[in-house]
Structure formats: structure tokens, C-alpha cells
Amino acid sequence: MQWGITRALPHTLPERRDALNEIRARHDATCPLCCGAGNYTHTVLGEGNPEAELVFVGEAPGDKEDATGKPFQGDSGAKLDEMIKAMGFSREQVFITNVLKIRPQLNQTPTKEQIEQCAGFLAEQLVVIRPKVIVPMGGPAAKQLLRKDEGISLLRGKWGVWVAPSGCQVMPIPVMPTFHPAYLLRNYTLETRALMWSDMKLVMTKLSAK
Numbered sequence: 001m002q003w004g005i006t007r008a009l010p011h012t013l014p015e016r017r018d019a020l021n022e023i024r025a026r027h028d029a030t031c032p033l034c035c036g037a038g039n040y041t042h043t044v045l046g047e048g049n050p051e052a053e054l055v056f057v058g059e060a061p062g063d064k065e066d067a068t069g070k071p072f073q074g075d076s077g078a079k080l081d082e083m084i085k086a087m088g089f090s091r092e093q094v095f096i097t098n099v100l101k102i103r104p105q106l107n108q109t110p111t112k113e114q115i116e117q118c119a120g121f122l123a124e125q126l127v128v129i130r131p132k133v134i135v136p137m138g139g140p141a142a143k144q145l146l147r148k149d150e151g152i153s154l155l156r157g158k159w160g161v162w163v164a165p166s167g168c169q170v171m172p173i174p175v176m177p178t179f180h181p182a183y184l185l186r187n188y189t190l191e192t193r194a195l196m197w198s199d200m201k202l203v204m205t206k207l208s209a210k
């Protein structure tokens with residue numbers, strides 16, 4: 001972890017953009033997980049507004065993300081875009097990233113060990129952006145950000161906080177876990193849609209508060 005510890009926190013848009021680019025370059029050169037893996041085409045660091053008030057965190061890139069280097073393409077991406085739009089934002093206004101920055105072998109759910117190896121880069125991205133709210137989508141992202149072991153059905157819909165690594169001069173950031181868009185698509189019922197939307201309404205209320 002460098003930003004916020006050995007390097008001053010970036011504040012302006014160009015400073016934050018440069019910091020995110022630097023994290024990307026350092027990740028691609030040094031990540032203990034991703035540099036040792038040979039099964040991917042592109043790293044997928046994330047994209048969006050370096051000053052975003054709202055950051056969405058998914059699990060890991062899939063095939064389409066691996067092919068393009070961009071997070072949340074394909075059906076999950078379309079569902080996420082729909083949700084972002086319904087919340088009154090565009091993809092360019094928020095920031096979208098993942099816990100893992102490369103496609104896991106056979107698209108498997110990342111293990112705790114894999115997450116630990118790569119997740120420092122996610123923490124640095126969050127330190128640089130310092131959004132008002134973080135929305136982890138699905139169990140792996142929610143567990144990693146909240147440091148909890150419960151599944152997403154228990155974690156979703158309740159506020160938690162993301163605490164920056166010790167030594168960072170960054171206040172805890174509110175976290176609202178919700179379902180992963182892929183889960184929603186697999187379980188497309190009135191109930192799951194209503195639950196996810198109620199999570200996003202809590203986020204919108206928090207964002208509109210002073």
C-alpha cells in the first residue's frame with residue numbers, strides 16, 4: 001500500500017487519474033497473483049470517474065471482460081448499467097472495479113488466498129477515489145470489504161464500513177452490499193429485484209444527504 005501511506009493522498013482530478021494509472025502499472029508489474037497466472041488476455045483494473053461518489057465492486061473479470069480489459073461487459077454489465085441508470089447516474093459518473101483484476105481459471109469463484117494476494121490494489125484504488133459509498137456486489141466482494149464471513153444474503157441491505165489499511169489518513173467509508181447482477185439474472189424474481197432495488201434506494205438516500 002503506497003497511496004495514503006508513503007505517498008500523499010491525491011486530491012485533484014489529474015492527481016487521482018495519475019494515481020489510478022500508477023496503480024494499474026504497478027499491479028500489472030508486481031501483483032503476486034496476476035503476474036504468476038498465464039491464463040488471461042487483459043488485466044481489468046476498473047474504469048470510471050476517479051472522483052466518483054459511488055464505487056461498485058464485483059468479483060472478478062469473466063471472458064468478455066478479459067477480452068476487452070473493461071469491467072462488467074455482457075449480460076451482467078447490461079444489468080449493472082440498467083441499475084446505475086435507474087439510480088440517476090451514468091457509467092462514466094461512477095467507478096466500477098473488481099476484487100480480482102484477472103479472470104480466474106475456469107471462471108471459478110476466487111479463493112480467500114487469491115483475494116488476499118490481489119486485494120491490496122483494490123484497497124489502493126479506494127484510497128485514491130475515496131467515494132461516499134462503496135457497493136460490493138456478491139459474496140466475495142462483500143466479505144473482502146467488510147472483513148466478514150457471512151454470505152451475501154445476510155450481509156446485503158445493511159450498512160457496514162470499509163476501513164482503509166492502517167496508516168492511511170482515510171475515514172471509514174459506508175458500504176452497502178447487494179446481490180451480484182449475475183445472481184439477479186439467474187434468480188430473476190420479483191423478490192430479488194425488489195431487494196436489490198431497496199439496497200440501491202438506501203445508497204441513493206445516503207448520497208443525497210449532506
Ligand code: URA
Pocket residue numbers: 058059060061062065070071072073076098182
Ligand atoms: N462479473 C464480475 O464480478 N465482474 C465483472 O467485471 C464481470 C462479471
